Amino acid sequence: DQQVKQNSPSLSVQEGRISILNCDYTNSMFDYFLWYKKYPAEGPTFLISISSIKDKNEDGRFTVFLNKSAKHLSLHIVPSQPGDSAVYFCAASAQGGSEKLVFGKGTKLTVNP
Amino acid sequence: DARVTQTPRHKVTEMGQEVTMRCQPILGHNTVFWYRQTMMQGLELLAYFRNRAPLDDSGMPKDRFSAEMPDATLATLKIQPSEPRDSAVYFCASGSGLGTGGTAVWAFFGQGTRLTVV
Numbered sequence: 126d127q128q129v130k131q132n133s134p135s136l137s138v139q140e141g142r143i144s145i146l147n148c149d150y151t152n153s154m155f156d157y158f159l160w161y162k163k164y165p166a167e168g169p170t171f172l173i174s175i176s177s178i179k180d181k182n183e184d185g186r187f188t189v190f191l192n193k194s195a196k197h198l199s200l201h202i203v204p205s206q207p208g209d210s211a212v213y214f215c216a217a218s219a220q221g222g223s224e225k226l227v228f229g230k231g232t233k234l235t236v237n238p
Numbered sequence: 239d240a241r242v243t244q245t246p247r248h249k250v251t252e253m254g255q256e257v258t259m260r261c262q263p264i265l266g267h268n269t270v271f272w273y274r275q276t277m278m279q280g281l282e283l284l285a286y287f288r289n290r291a292p293l294d295d296s297g298m299p300k301d302r303f304s305a306e307m308p309d310a311t312l313a314t315l316k317i318q319p320s321e322p323r324d325s326a327v328y329f330c331a332s333g334s335g336l337g338t339g340g341t342a343v344w345a346f347f348g349q350g351t352r353l354t355v356v
């Protein structure tokens with residue numbers, strides 16, 4: 126049973142435009158959410174996180190939005206750059222982030238010049 | 239520059255052989271995870287430890303996989319006997335998850351061990 130779902134395996138956008146990656150979760154105990162970015166042949170690297178006490182967190186070009194009632198979060202990248210091309214994983218944890226991280230299957234983002 | 243170190247980076251082995259993967263977590267991190275990445279399942283959690291004690295290994299095939307932390311600087315994942323379906327990239331990650339209201343320090347991944355079982 127997939128507790129964290131990323132329903133779009135891939136996304137392609139033009140450089141300079143907005144990239145929106147989506148993630149849904151089913152476990153209502155999750156209260157801490159993270160996005161990771163992964164390049165080929167490397168381990169995932171932490172990108173941005175959000176606690177359930179917030180509905181938005183911003184870090185430079187990256188913004189994560191959380192809709193608790195819909196059990197949905199999204200990552201916005203504005204403006205998108207070719208270097209953003211990677212696989213993006215959504216992850217969730219309970220107990221304020223102190224429990225295990227459960228990952229989605231990832232979305233491959235391609236930003237075209 | 240603190241990092242999680244995994245060895246070996248690549249491993250090719252024959253079916254039936256024992257495979258041992260090693261991980262050196264970041265100093266001071268009290269939580270260690272083992273994940274497996276496959277095309278079909280994404281990042282699957284195999285096991286995780288807090289303060290060297292196993293907390294959850296429900297994702298691990300018990301008959302052939304085992305995970306241990308002999309000390310705070312070393313985590314191991316063993317497969318015996320290995321099978322072709324075990325071919326995947328295995329990631330170790332470490333972190334220091336704090337409680338509610340704290341800032342969780344999650345989770346720094348190693349570069350992975352690419353395992354091929356032929």
